Amino acid sequence: MAFAIEEINKNLNLLPNVTLGYSLYDNCGALVVALSGALSLASGQEEHFLLQENCSGIPPVLGLLIHYLQNVNFTTPFGDQVSFDENGDALPIYDVMNWLHLPDGQIKVQNVGEVKRSGFKSEELTIDEDKMFWNFESGKPPRSVCSESCPPGxxxxxxxxxxxxxxxxxxxxxxxxxxxxxxxxxxxxxxxxxxxxxxxxxxxKKTEFLSYHEPLGICLTTASLLGTFICAVVLGIFFYHRRTPMVRANNSELSFLLLVSLKLCFLCSLLFIGRPRVWTCQLRHAAFGISFVLCVSCILVKTMVVLAVFKASKPGGGTILKWFGSMQQRGTVLALTCIQAGICTAWLVSSSPAPHKNMQYHNDKIVYECAVGSTIGFAVLLGYIGVLAVLSFLLAFLARNLPDNFNEARLITFSMLSFCAVWVAFVPAYVNSPGKYADAVEVFAILASSFGLLVALFGPKCYIILLKPERNTKKAIMGRLTINE
Structure with missing residues (x-):
């Protein structure tokens, strides 16, 4: 018993802020002595001893450790029945029955454990904490530590x-x-x-890229498909009216090729939307660069043809047209486009774009993007498009005041002005846009410049073909007939 009490006192989790003591009563081998001690304990009249200096007052009875006395029963002050046996031999296993009173209420602890004796080993105290009952709202013993345990996290x-x-x-x-x-x-x-x-x-980590399922991706995809559809409609209108003066006077072959290239420009923007993959990263800029060079090359050759026709109308300028025949026009467009194809090939071979996990912008997100691989290759691709666009703008600007009732040079001037403005604004916006928004800026620039070329070059022509057929005549085109609006 003494060993069990010492073990309980050393365990701060069992009875915090409470120290147990004990008093020994010898039955002297006589039933009457044992019964007298038990009755005095049950009545609360037992003799008290001051066991420790730090204990004050009369210590409450915490528990009983007794032999079993047969046919002797009494009730403790706590209402529990205790039976005694007349056999005075010590049993090897004792049940510890506890009653504990504290100022804030009664804590009743039953069947705390057992003390086992062995002839080969020392005494061992086994605590059965599952059978302990604590009379608190939490059902748990009070803590005797300074701070609560730190939970996970x-x-x-x-x-x-x-x-x-x-x-x-x-x-x-x-x-x-x-x-x-x-x-x-x-x-x-x-x-x-x-x-x-x-x-x-x-x-x-969550992954982020310009997706087809988010509102921004949906809007850009819709705009791309809408532009492709409008190009197909305009192409159909021009093909149906291909024999009219309006279509024939504006170099129908280059017009058809220009519409096809614009359709490719709209479609290539879709490569910038969706989860980046190796083939989309390699194809997106190559398709974008070649499509736009094809488009701008057609405009450049159309502008050169307009200037050549005006020069040929002057005395001694007839020989200039032989340098701008159909074969020469096709060859020029093909040569200019092949240069861009060579730039793209060199870029892909030397330092190919590839998917990249960018963790620079967000700590808790992975931004999937296409690393350009070679910044120089990307700059040369954009620079070549810019050179052709500026050259087309300058030639169209020089031809803007040519005498004609319908001067296509003015439309080319306006289209190239809008085209250059979009791409000049694109560079700082692209550099300062993080993650998926850089792709969104590039797609927006592609769509804005494509719509600008489509509306500026083909809007007035479709207007005349569909709504002003009286102006779609040879005399009206050549300026020999004045038509009231």
Whole structure:
């Protein structure tokens, strides 16, 4: 019994802030002596002793450890029946029955454990905590520690100048976790993972890219398909009216090729939407660069033809047209486009664009994007398009005042002005846009410049073909007939 009490006193989790003592009553081998001691204990009239200096007042009876006396029963002050046996031999196993009174209410602890004796081993105390009943709302014993345990997701920080049991629980910072109680340190999650809101587990990071399912991606996709559809409609209108003066006077072959190239420009923007893959990263800029060079080359050759026709109308200028025949026009467009194809091939071979996990913008997200591979290759591709666009603009500007009732040079001037403005604004916007928004800016520039060329070059012509057929005559085109609007 003495061993069991010492073990209980040393365990701070069992009876915090309570120290157990004991008084021994010898039955002297006589039933009457044992019964007298038990009755005096039950009546509360037993003799009291001051066992420790730090104990004050009359210690309450905490428990009884007794032999069993046959046919002798009495009721304790707590209403429990206790039976005695007349056999005075010590039993090898004792049941400890406890009653504990505290100021804030009664805590009744039954069948706390057993003390076993063995001839080969020392005494052993076995505590059965599942059978303990604590009369608190929580059903748990009061804590005798300075600070509560730190749960998972936090780490312990010792308080300077205080005992070791005094500490503060600090939540793990984002990207770090702790899985156990009272962790001293938080561990960092792997590169592709991030901490959950509770900071006790690592979860895969969210991925971000310009998707077909988000509103921005849906709007850009719709605009791309709409532009492709309008190009197909205009192409159909021009093909149906291909024998009219309006179509024939504006170089129908280059007009058809220009519409096809614009359709490719609209479609290539779709390669910038969706999860980046190796083939889309390699194809998107190549398709964009070649499509736009084909488009601008057609405009450049059309402008050159307009100037050549005006020069040929002057005395001694007839020989200039032989340099701008159908074969020469096709060859020029093909040659200019092949240069861009060579630039794209060299770029893909030397330093090909590839998907890239960018973790620079967000710690908890992975931004999937296409790394351009070679910045020089991308700059040369854009620069070549810019050179052709500026050259087309300058030639069209020189031909803007040529005498004609319907001067296509003015339309080319306006279209090239809008085209150059879009791409000049694109460069700083693209550089300063993070993640998926850089792709969105590039798609917007492609669509805006394509719509600008489509509306500026073919809008007035479709207007005359469909709504003003009286102006779609040879005399009206050549300026020999004045038509009132």
């Amino acid at each position: 936090t780490r312990m920080a010792r308080n300077k100048g205080q005992p070791e049991c005094c500490f503060t629980c600090i939540p793990c910072s984002k990207g770090k976790i702790s899985k156990n109680n009272n962790s001293l340190e938080c561990t960092s999650c792997p590169e592709d993972f991030w901490s959950n809101p509770q900071n006790d587990h690592c979860v895969p």
